[in-house]
Amino acid sequence: MIHDNIDDNLMIKLKKLLRGNDINGLYPSREWKECITPLIAAVVKHNTDICSYLLKQGADPNIPSQCGWTRLHYVSLSTAPLVFVEKLLEAKADxxxxxxxxxxxxxxxxxxxxxxxxxxxxxxxxxxxxxxxxxxxxxxxxxxxxxxxxxxxxxxxxxxxxxxxxxxxxxxxxxxxxxxxxxxxxxxxxxxxxxxxx
Known part of the structure; x- marks a missing residue:
């Protein structure tokens, strides 16, 4: 699963996986028990490097999870640092x-x-x-x-x-x-x- 690579902070493996998969696709998350995007996974894991990388690669900050939550929701739900809000808003999160x-x-x-x-x-x-x-x-x-x-x-x-x-x-x-x-x-x-x- 793509989000597992964010858990392990394996940037190289993540890049390889994303070559054959949709960067904005929804993938299963064991932790959240729903399907989330790689960008949401970066937010809930508080990984700013992966978040920045995904945004530079064109990840859409407005695509919701399976339950309808956006990345801006997950900042509060996962107690992520405020820097994630700034990054997402800079990337045109609504x-x-x-x-x-x-x-x-x-x-x-x-x-x-x-x-x-x-x-x-x-x-x-x-x-x-x-x-x-x-x-x-x-x-x-x-x-x-x-x-x-x-x-x-x-x-x-x-x-x-x-x-x-x-x-x-x-x-x-x-x-x-x-x-x-x-x-x-x-x-x-x-x-x-x-x-x-x-």
Whole structure:
């Protein structure tokens, strides 16, 4: 299996296997008990070298696993370092392309404030889980509380993909008006009566 070579960090063998196989194909994973792509395997194994190699070879960062999770989901699910989010976003991973369980919601549910910050800076939409999902009260509360926490801090969000004149990454501070808007939205999200509207 292709993902087993990532487990062993055998780059040479992986390259040989990929010559005769689809780099974006789904292959069985014993650990995750579903079919995943080689790029997902690199993320869940926290292997930045293999991840970079696969992206350079044209691996699509938006193809989901058998269960519908994208690579951005797996960063939070596998507690991968934040560098994987940066690499995936640089490769045009779409933070909004998926089902109701967005990468942002998954990050908030798994207490990944760092991932939530970066996804927000990349344009991730703050969307609540519809009431048709049994777990919506817990998941939505967790997301709204994290957004409120971030907004209350006045965090500097990384302006993803933009660079300063010095060549370094530029950041922008959430101003008071933006912070008040997000805080108001997060308070509304916490009200059960409003959750029923989604």
């Amino acid at each position: 933070p909004n392309r998926c089902h109701a369980f967005t990468p942002l919601l998954t990050a908030a549910t798994n207490d990944r404030e760092d991932v939530v910050n970066m996804l927000l800076s990349a344009g991730a939409l703050v969307a609540l889980l519809p009431i048709t999902y049994p777990e919506h009260p817990v998941q939505n509360k967790k997301l709204s509380e994290m957004i409120h926490k971030i907004a209350s801090k006045g965090n500097e969000f990384l302006q993803f993909g933009s660079r300063s004149r010095c060549g370094g990454k530029r950041s922008h501070r959430v101003d008071d008006q933006q912070r008040a808007k997000v805080q108001t939205q997060s308070r509304r999200m916490l009200k059960p009566s409003l959750l029923l509207d989604f």
